[in-house]
Amino acid sequence: MRTLNLIIVLLLLSTSGCASSQKMPDQNNSNVGQEKSDSDKPKAFSEVISEDFESDEGLFRIHQDDGKVFYEIPDSLLGEELLLVSRIAATADNIGYGGMKANTQVVRWERQDDKILLRIVSYENVADEDEPIFEAVRNSNVEPIVMAFEIESASEDSAGVVIDVSNLFLTDVPVLGLQKSRRDLYKVTKLDADRSYIKSVSSYPENIEVRHVLTYSATAPPSNSSTGAITIEMNQSMVLLPAEPMQPRYCDQRVGYFSVRMTDYGLDAQKAKEVCYVTRWRLEPSDTEAYDRGELVEPVKPIVYYIDPATPMKWRPYLKQGVEDWNIAFENAGFKNAIIAKDPPSKEEDPEFSPEDVRYSVIRYFSSNIQNAFGPHVHDPRSGEILESDIGWYHNVMNLLRNWFFVQTSASNPDSRGVEFSDEVMGELIRFVSAHEVGHTIGLPHNWGSSYAYPVDSLRSPMFTSTHGTAPSIMDYARFNYVAQPEDGVTSFYPAIGEYDLWSIKWGYSTISSAADADSERQILNDWVKERAGNPEYFYGRQSGARIDPRSQSEDLGNDAVLASTYGLANLKRIIPELRTWTDRPGEDYSELDELYGQVVTQWGRYLAHVGRNIGGVYENYKTYDQDGLVYDVVPEAIQKQSMQWLHENGFNVPYWLMEGDVLDRIQHAGALDRIRRTQVSTLDVILEPSRLARLIEADVRFGDEVYGAQEMLQELRRGIWMELRNEDSIHAVRRNLQNGYLDRMKYLMSEDASG
Structure with a gap:
């Protein structure tokens, strides 16, 4: 109990706050209040946009000449909201890949006296503009100015303004260029304007596309380090948001x-x-x-x-x-x-x-x-x-x-x-x-709980698997059918779009004509959900880093992790003796054998983790007030005890089946014990996660003998890890590694680090 008390003390959460400040404009500018000279006033259109410019019609008229780009923004679009999507179009080695999105912002062009401002718009805090509180929300969410542009002239038809936007794409504007994390990683010092240029600008009816090349000076570039520079090509898409927002759901x-x-x-x-x-x-x-x-x-x-x-x-x-x-x-x-x-x-x-x-x-x-x-x-x-x-x-x-x-x-x-x-x-x-x-x-996000809908033995049925695949949702990480045994005759091993996918698209995309707005359709959608609540094929198990609910895991199959992992392990034991034959390639080395042997070890580790997460697990069934039953329900004691026993037999014992000399002696001079140690210790770490122990401790306090609590779990784990001491047996090297891993984990749990 002394150990448990220490664990309780260490299970603390820390929070931190952050504050930001904005630099205020210089109020002491000596030019404030002075009239503009004639040279500073907007010019005639023909003086700014000569016949030498190439022009393109679209969302804005754009004009290009000799590396300069001018936007002709209609007055009707000033104040309208646009989506600015920044993508990497081409890149140096090890800095992402062409086509990857770098940033997305809502922006607005806005006139302020003789300047046009480009502002970032946030939708974190909102209110209808007709509501009295709208002014307070706006005053508390001042939109940052990305850049200000002098108005060069009125448009040719006097229904807009012309601005020079060249510097937007040739100077260091963080929202349009290399992300801060990469700047820090590569120790970027500045943007070199002399080695940067605008490659192309195109205007379409609803969007403008700009490609520009940016060169940064950097002391630790990821490739071509002798140059001390990073060059990337960016694509900026500015698209007009729909005039009438879609009815939300x-x-x-x-x-x-x-x-x-x-x-x-x-x-x-x-x-x-x-x-x-x-x-x-x-x-x-x-x-x-x-x-x-x-x-x-x-x-x-x-x-x-x-x-x-x-x-x-x-x-x-x-x-x-x-x-x-x-x-x-x-x-x-x-x-x-x-x-x-x-x-x-x-x-x-x-x-x-x-x-x-x-x-x-x-x-x-x-x-x-x-x-x-x-x-x-x-x-x-x-x-x-x-x-x-x-x-x-x-x-x-x-x-x-x-x-x-x-x-x-x-x-x-x-x-x-x-x-x-x-x-x-x-x-x-x-x-x-x-x-x-x-x-x-x-x-659709991942539905990690989908595969739990299918009984494990159904996955051994040729008829069932050919009709239903491995899970009711292709959005699960269910992967492929590791449960089917050679004698079963299964020929369909793939996931497919299933019943949950059909249901989720119906719920999200059906047009409900009888509902006038998002509020009035909520009850209809709620009724649809309740009608399906008792059917496991429609269960949604969210992806969670903590993996509290053992039904919602990646790479797992079926409604019984112990049984599914038993079948999966039997198949891995069949693969190992055939591994060299199935990877045979005359004239090639054993690198593929090495990689696939490592994959077998990794898959074994997945099975151990699937079972391990039953221990300290809590089922999570989201409900509304008009539904019966609990939202959170502790995994039954029998399942947790069975899982611990299975781990001792199949995870923590010496896996002699992985020590096949016909394989190991062709891929490494040493290292098999270390591979096994890493897998076993990783499983120990899953069972002994501070958050998992906290749930077990709380179950002890709240439910007593009705549940599998922390004290019982730790006693059973300790007996299995140290069974040689009780039986006075010699201790295999694999087991010594496991025991050392156990001690390391206990030391960690007693440290301040575990409280985070």
Whole structure:
């Protein structure tokens, strides 16, 4: 109990506050109050924009000549809000990748006497402008000025102003250039204007696109260090926000969506109330009457994704299939042909097409050894409307897919036995990841709890898996079917868009014609959620760093972590003896054998963590007042005790099956014990997380013998870790490593660091 008391004392949280200040303008400027000289006054249009300038019509008229750029801003757009999206267009090695988003801001052009100001607009605190409190909100949220521009002349028709914006793109404006974190990392000292220039400017009906090259002096550049410089090419998209914001849809914790939040002081509430809107595309039925009759109709404006011209031809069909796989979900919301994938247009088809242009949503293909893909989106902060998205696709994600598919299915799946898969197999894996990332771009976060809906033994059924995949949502990190055993005859190992995905799109994208506004549709949406509350296929388990709810984990399958991990471990033990045969490549070294052996060890560690998180776990079931049952419920004692026993048998004992000499003697002279130690100690750290211990201690205090408490858990863990002392057995080196790891963890828990 002395140990537990110390742990209680150390489980403290610290908070810190921050303050910011703004430099006030110099009030002692000697020129204040003096009249402008004739040379400072706006000139005639023809004196500023000569016949030598190239002009382009669009959102603004733009004029270019000899490296200078002028914007001709209509008076009608002064005060209007625009979205400024900064992207890296081209970059030096190790500084991101072309197409990556760097920053997004809402901005406004505003006239102040004879200057035009570019201001950053925030939507963190809002109020309706007709409400008395609006003035107080505005006075408490002064919009910072990015840059001020002298008015050079009136526009040719006198319905606007002309300003020289060259310095916006040639001087060091943080919101348009290298991010602060990278400046600090590379020790950037200044922007070198002599080595920076504007490459191109184009104006379109709703947006302006600028590409400019910036060169920074740096003492620690990530590549070409002898130059002492970093050169990047940026693309700035300035797009007019919709004149009429989309009708928002309020968030619901029981249905997963990305969101935008703000404090609305204009509400009739007795506190500062935060509102939360989901992010989604504006899909409106082209025929409202047919839609209301229940007929499938096309949207007025479908969601369109273009494939990056840099994408290898053979993978394009699979990326496009991953996009259009979502049409089945949109049909559940009443729309057909709602989402479309297209090859990039040729110069003849669309001479203006550019992947950086904010008008186009593109699956960007990065030549990178990073093993990943990501799916962000750009949205209107006023309503949550998604305006555009660029999926980031790294070339080397294929290696990640190879590793996952091999270690999770090769025991039962001949198609995954090998260093390289057929194009058809890899193509289907690409299709899976494409669909997952598209899910993010249409508003859906990870649903880590989805896979818990399926009984583990269902994943051994060929019929069930061919119909339902591995989870009801492709937004889970369910991956591939590691549960199926060789004798089961399962042939479908992939996740697919499932029942939860269909439901979440229905909830987020259905047009509710009977509801006049967001408030009036809330009850209808709430009723939809309650109708499905008892069905585990519609469960949303949020992604959480703390992983409090053991149902909501990454890389797991089924509703029983112990049983699923038992099946998975049996398959890993089948793979190890075949590993050298399945990776055989005449004339090649053993690097692939080394990598895939490491992947087997990693997968074993995943199974241990899945089971370990049952201990101290709490089920999290979000509810509203009109629903029965608890929101938080401690994992049953029997499951926690079973999990501890399983870990002692399958995690903390000596894993002789991983010490296969036929493999180890070909990939390393030493190091097997260290790999095992890292995996076992990592599992110990999961069980002995301070927050997990805090939950166990609280369960002890609140429920006593009804639950698996901290004292019982620590006693069982200690007995298993030190069982050789009780049995007077010799201690294997693997076990000594584990015991040392246990002591290190206990030492950490007694330190001040654990209290954070």
